[in-house]
Amino acid sequence: MAETVGSLVDKLSIVELKIFHMREQGERRDAAADFREQCLQRVLVMEQQRDDLAAELTALVADIAAGRVVPRVYRQFKMYNDPMYRAGGPGPATAGGAPRPTGQADPPHRRGGA
Numbered sequence: 001m002a003e004t005v006g007s008l009v010d011k012l013s014i015v016e017l018k019i020f021h022m023r024e025q026g027e028r029r030d031a032a033a034d035f036r037e038q039c040l041q042r043v044l045v046m047e048q049q050r051d052d053l054a055a056e057l058t059a060l061v062a063d064i065a066a067g068r069v070v071p072r073v074y075r076q077f078k079m080y081n082d083p084m085y086r087a088g089g090p091g092p093a094t095a096g097g098a099p100r101p102t103g104q105a106d107p108p109h110r111r112g113g114a
Contacts, residue, residue, distance in 0.1 A: 004071060005064070008057040015050045019043055 025031065026039035063069040079085040 003056065003060065005057065005060060008053055008060065012050060012053050012057065015046055015053065019046045019050065022046065 022039050022043050026036050026043060028036060031039075060069065064071060083089050
């Protein structure tokens with residue numbers, strides 16, 4: 001499964017915004033006719049993209065509901081939040097014990113500030 005429900009919804013919202021704004025450009029009275037036509041042609045392409053994404057989302061939701069697809073949840077590992085990964089940092093072994101699990105930052109009370 002390459003796409004998730006969230007990624008498809010994200011792409012749909014972006015293409016809807018693009019359609020809205022491209023249609024606005026296509027309806028401008030102060031723009032040249034060839035520019036307006038080009039914008040309206042692009043709207044047609046983006047509407048096809050939107051319809052394809054909507055069909056893919058509908059199929060994915062149906063597959064999830066039927067149990068044919070089980071969505072996976074992946075934890076994000078953000079190295080920039082953990083001083084262990086910074087240059088000059090302590091590295092994987094910390095003073096006083098075992099290393100912290102990967103991707104887990106110090107709690108706020110241990111960071112030396114708010």
